Amino acid sequence: MHEDTVVGIIGGQGWMGRSLGLAWLEQGLRPPERLVISSRSGGDAYRDWPEVRCVQDNRALVDLADVIVLSVRPQDLERVDIDAGDKLVISLLAMASCQTVASRVGSQRVVRAMPNAAAEIHRGYFPWYATAQVSDVERRLVQTLLESCGTARELPKESALDYLTALSGAGPAYPALLAQSMLDHARHSGIADDIALEAVMQTLVGGSLLLEREGADPGDMVERLIAYDGTTAKGLRAMIDGGFNGILHSGLEAAHEAAKEA
Ligand SMILES: NC(=O)C1=CN([C@@H]2O[C@H](COP(=O)(O)OP(=O)(O)OC[C@H]3O[C@@H](n4cnc5c(N)ncnc54)[C@H](O)[C@@H]3O)[C@@H](O)[C@H]2O)C=CC1
Ligand SMILES: O=C(O)[C@@H]1CCC=N1
Numbered sequence: 001m002h003e004d005t006v007v008g009i010i011g012g013q014g015w016m017g018r019s020l021g022l023a024w025l026e027q028g029l030r031p032p033e034r035l036v037i038s039s040r041s042g043g044d045a046y047r048d049w050p051e052v053r054c055v056q057d058n059r060a061l062v063d064l065a066d067v068i069v070l071s072v073r074p075q076d077l078e079r080v081d082i083d084a085g086d087k088l089v090i091s092l093l094a095m096a097s098c099q100t101v102a103s104r105v106g107s108q109r110v111v112r113a114m115p116n117a118a119a120e121i122h123r124g125y126f127p128w129y130a131t132a133q134v135s136d137v138e139r140r141l142v143q144t145l146l147e148s149c150g151t152a153r154e155l156p157k158e159s160a161l162d163y164l165t166a167l168s169g170a171g172p173a174y175p176a177l178l179a180q181s182m183l184d185h186a187r188h189s190g191i192a193d194d195i196a197l198e199a200v201m202q203t204l205v206g207g208s209l210l211l212e213r214e215g216a217d218p219g220d221m222v223e224r225l226i227a228y229d230g231t232t233a234k235g236l237r238a239m240i241d242g243g244f245n246g247i248l249h250s251g252l253e254a255a256h257e258a259a260k261e262a
Contacts, residue, residue, distance in 0.1 A: 001029070001030075001141050001144060001145075003034075004034070004066075005030075005034065005066050005067060005141075006034045006035070006036060006064055006065045006066050006067070007024070007030055007034065007035055007036070007065060007066070007067045007068075007069065007145070008035075008036040008037070008038070008061040008062065008064060008065030008067070008068050008069065009021050009035070009036070009037050009038070009068075009069040009071055010038050010039075010058050010061060010068065010069065010070050010071060010072060010080060010082075011038070011039055011040075011070070011071035011072040011076075012036075012037030012038060012039055012045075012046075012054075012069075012071065013037065013039035013041060013042065013043030013045050013054075014039065014041070014043075014071055014072070015117070015120070016071050016092050016115050016119060017037070017039070017069065017071035017092075018043070018045040018046075019115075019119040019120045019124070019149055020069065020071075020115075020119065020145070020146075020148065020149055021035060021037060021045070021046065021052075022045065022046070023119075023122060023148040023149050024145065024148055025046075025049050025052070027148050029144065029145065029148055031051075032046075032049040032050075032051035032052045033051045033052075033053075035049075035052045035053070036052070036053045036054075036055060036061050036064045036065050037052060037053070037054045037055070037061075038054070038055050038056065038057065038058050038060075038061045039054070040072075040076075058080060058081070058082050059081075059082055059083075061082075062082045062083070062084055062085075062087070065087070066087060066088075067087065067088045067089075067090065067141070067145075068082075068084055068087055068088070068089045068090070068105070068107075069089075069090045069091075069092065069145075070089060070090065070091040070092065070093060070101065070105065071092045071093075072093070073093075074093050074094055074095045074096050077093060077096055077100075077101070077104055078104070080104065080105070082105055082106070083105070083106040084105040084106050084107035085106060085107060086107060086108075086109065087107055087109065088107070088109045088111070088134065088138050088141075088142075089101065089102075089105050089107050089109065089110050089111070090110075090111045090113060090128075090142060090145070090146075091110060091111065091112050091113065092113055092114070092115050093112075094114065094165045094169060094259055095165070095258075095259055095260070095261050095262070096112070096261065097112070097158065097261050098110045098111075098112045098129065098131050098158055100261065102131070108131060108133045109131065109133045109134050109138070110130070110131045110133075110134070111128055111129070111130045111131075111134060111138075111142050112128065112129050112130075112158060112161055113126050113127070113128035113129075113142075113146055113152075114126065114127050114128070114161050114164050114165050114168065114169045115146075115149070115169070116168050116169050116170070116171055116172050117172040117173075118150060118172050119149035119150060120149075122148070122149050122150055123150050124149045124150030124151070125150055125151050125152075125153075125168045125171070126146040126147070126149065126150060126151065126152040126153070127152075127153050127154075127155050127160065127161060127164045127168065128142060128146060128152060128153070128154055128155065128161075129154070129155045129157070129158040129160075129161055130142065130154065139154065142154075162256060162259045162260050162261075163256050163259070165255070165256070165259035166252050166253075166254075166255030166256040166258075166259050167252060167256075169259070170255050174248075174251075175204055175208070178204065179200050179201065179204055182200045182203075182204075183196055183197060183200050186199065186200065222236060
């Protein structure tokens with residue numbers, strides 16, 4: 001990335017926009033004077049970076065920026081009235097294809113990326129797809145900008161992004177649902193709230209870190225614990241026989257359907 005490159009984030013005070021913007025500042029990827037933020041809702045996410053330019057007018061942002069990140073809710077896209085010309089536009093929007101974004105912003109150099117909530121702690125997952133007009137140099141820039149908040153991966157086909165919106169885009173919600181269900185059961189089993197919460201959180205975080213370190217197929221761990229044939233196996237068999245996979249898959253399917261552009 002050229003040292004003079006100015007990056008603008010439309011919606012930069014929002015959850016994903018500020019996750020990226022602050023990561024770039026904290027990691028030195030962009031000096032504050034090379035970052036421009038616009039947001040309809042105001043906000044003070046950049047209060048510690050006074051040289052960051054916060055503007056109200058998206059057209060002013062487009063004039064100032066070389067690369068434009070679009071980080072508004074899908075339903076707000078139609079109100080983003082800009083002409084990005086031949087500039088690179090990186091869209092974080094769910095349910096909005098590259099073609100839809102290109103038609104809206106007036107540039108054919110579009111990247112569509114699908115972040116997730118863990119971007120906030122730089123453990124996100126960013127699959128992304130670029131239109132043919134995006135150059136190799138720009139693709140390297142995109143990869144650098146996105147992996148500031150976790151893991152980023154360029155996809156060969158845009159079509160996978162609808163499914164990944166459901167799988168990884170929404171994904172951080174699934175451990176939260178699992179934790180909530182485990183907590184409910186622990187409390188109904190007479191475990192004190194503080195112990196129940198500590199047990200659930202340590203178990204889910206520790207178990208995830210163990211999976212990450214093992215690096216193996218998670219199914220191997222499931223099979224290994226079933227083969228161990230202890231109390232864990234009794235629980236796993238009851239969950240699997242009780243329809244766990246079917247319920248999870250139906251949820252992923254519902255989210256996938258919702259992610260498809262209308
Ligand atoms: N939050 C998440 O976990 C994920 C979000 N996404 C996508 O990221 C995008 C941003 O989502 P969030 O950051 O969660 O939303 P958010 O609601 O936190 O932030 C959106 C920001 O855009 C601003 N905005 C709206 N219209 C505007 C306009 N015309 N001009 C300038 N700013 C405007 C709002 O004021 C707000 O600050 C969405 O398209 C969403 O689908 C994708 C995956 C995960
Ligand atoms: O829930 C949503 O609509 C956004 C897009 C995928 C994850 N969060």
